Amino acid sequence: MGFNKDKTRKLLEDIDDLFDQLPIKMSGKHKTYIKNAVLGPALNEVRNMIEESRPPVMMIVGRSGHGKSSLINALVGREVAKVNPVVPETQGSTCYEVPFEEFGATWRMIDTRGFFDVINPKAANKEEAEKQLKKEILEYRPDIFLHVINIKEIRTMSKDLLVMKDIRETLKKEDIKIPIVTILSNVDILGNPRVPIEDPEKQGQIIQGMNYLIREVFQIEEPKVKFLDLHHPSKGYILREDHYLAIIPLSTYPDNLWNVETLEEYIGEVLPERAKLDYLQVKNQTAQMKKFTTSIIKRFSTVAGGVGSSPIPIADFFVLTPLQILMIILIGTLAGKEMKIETAHEYLGAMGLNIGAALGFRSLAHQLTKMIPIGGMFISGGIASSATFALGKSAEMYFFHGKVVNPKNIKVK
Ligand SMILES: Nc1nc2c(ncn2[C@@H]2O[C@H](COP(=O)(O)OP(=O)(O)O)[C@@H](O)[C@H]2O)c(=O)[nH]1
Ligand SMILES: [Mg+2]
Secondary structure, three states: OOOOHHHHHHHHHHHHHHHHHOOOOOOHHHHHHHHHHHHHHHHHHHHHHHHOOOOOEEEEEEOOOOOHHHHHHHHHOOOOOOOOOOOOOOOOOEEEEEEEHHHOEEEEEEEOOOHHHHOOOOOOOHHHHHHHHHHHHHHHOOOEEEEEEEHHHHHHOHHHHHHHHHHHHHHHHOOOOOOEEEEEEOHHHOOOOOOOOOOHHHHHHHHHHHHHHHHHHOOOOHHHEEEOOOOOHHHOEEEOOOOOEEEEEOEOOHHHOEOHHHHHHHHHHHOOHHHHHHHHHHHOOHHHHHHHHHHHHHHHHHHHHHHHOOOOOOOOHHHHHHHHHHHHHHHHHHOOOOOOHHHHHHHHHHOOOOOOOOOOHHHHHHHHHHHOOOOOOOOOHHHHHHHHHHHHHHHHHHHHHOOOOOHHHOOOO
């Protein structure tokens, strides 16, 4: 699974070779023209998507003992940061490079250990704290801040929250928009620890905690606040006018995890495009992944449409097949399949085509043309584009939802 960079390069080379091997009846000059006009842009698109993708960088701030390490472990799904029941004395940030080998992905988690602890709660050395944090921000360039606050202590944390608010505003002036999520940890031990988190009274306490923050600390009017989950207000708030500030209550206690998935989804939505691939592959979020798929299908159909509008009359649908095979494999990979030719085999087999196990790229191309509705003598841009679009949608239904729908039965607007 996953978009390993080496595998991607190899696949793109194979696709390029495939085009040269196809028995297309046209002169070398025309063939080169079509290759540059059709395959070139698609290969570049994929190359950019993969080459430019980079690990997401998440910076975790908050006082010692409030649950930073526990949060890192809950997000990553295994223990990477040491959880300390006793407040440690060491200071300074730790950057965890977290590999997910099975997905070919990496995350960068920065634990700003004890950073806020230098602020004396009585003396107002807010400035010093801000200066230090800004230095680290410039060093690590985080995509998101996760500010962890033990929900039981929110009433004494307004200084820390305002430091974050200030930092956010300074950055905004420089046109740097880094989302901040205020995490309210330890909701499981709010009130009576024995009572389940779903208990109405506990839910009420969670909501009270969030309301306190928006009213008293951030001083936001309630109409500007939206629920992250419409049916469960306790799962978190987000600022309606400014998508980049959210409050999410959590329990990261390993035996009693609660609401971590709301945070995971929110992160998936707000990360910059380049950092999304490494994040979403690990978190396997179908909704967000489908956005990638949608844009790939659109791009590839547009590129295919270029065939029909080329000055050379083309009677051969073969010219489109390398592009389409690549598209099928990409969609499969986004849905968690391996990035290799077998993924395209699997799809065509599911569509009822007789695909032998040992078939190579060329035979695959032959089979593929059987699925494409051919409209007339020459390929028009419209047909090339809509056939590619329908094929992409069909592959999406298959890989993401396990549905077998022939592209011929897909209506293209
Ligand atoms: N019950 C409960 N305990 C938590 C939660 N988050 C952290 N803890 C505990 O609080 C202590 C400090 O947590 P840790 O993650 O090391 O905090 P850090 O100092 O901010 O990194 C540990 O004993 C954790 O097990 C939570 O959501 N619920
Ligand atoms: Mg820690």
